[in-house]
Amino acid sequence: MDNPEKYLTTAGGRITCLRCSAMSKQSRLQCRKPALNLSRTQKCGHHGGKSTGPLTAEGKARIGKAHLLHGEETNQRKLERSEGALKLAQLEDVAHAIGLITTAPRTPGRKPLGYRAIRTLEEAKAWVVEDALQQIKAAPEAE
Ligand SMILES: [Zn+2]
Structure with a gap:
C-alpha cells in the first residue's frame, strides 16, 4: 500500500478517527489502530505516538550528538x-x-x-x- 489511509471508521461506523500511519516492513500493510490524539506524528501508542522526543535543550543536544549519520564507520x-x-x-x-x-x-x-x-x-x-x-x-x- 503506497498511500496510507488517513481515517479509520470503528464501532460499527459510528466513530471516525485518525488512523496510525505506520506501515509494516514485512507485510507492507498499514497499522490498524487509531492514532493517538496527542501524537503529532499520527501514530498509535505502539508505533511511537506517545513519544515526545527530547524536550529540553540539553536533551536535544545529547540526542543530536548520539545520532550520527553513518556513525558505524569513521x-x-x-x-x-x-x-x-x-x-x-x-x-x-x-x-x-x-x-x-x-x-x-x-x-x-x-x-x-x-x-x-x-x-x-x-x-x-x-x-x-x-x-x-x-x-x-x-x-x-x-x-
Ligand atoms: Zn500503529
Missing part, C-alpha cells in the same frame, strides 16, 4: 577499507597478468578509488616494485 576506517580493496584489485590484476589465474573470471563491478588496470607483465612488475617501496616507506624504522 572516515579513517572507510579510507583503510578502500586502500585494502585497491590492493586486492591490483593483486588480482597482477595474478591475471603473470598467468597465476587463468580460468577464473575477473571480479565484476566498480573498481576502488585509485585503481589502475594492470594488463601486461611489465606493468605487473612495476606495480610489485612500487608496492614494495611503499611498504618500506610505511614501516617504522628499525634501529
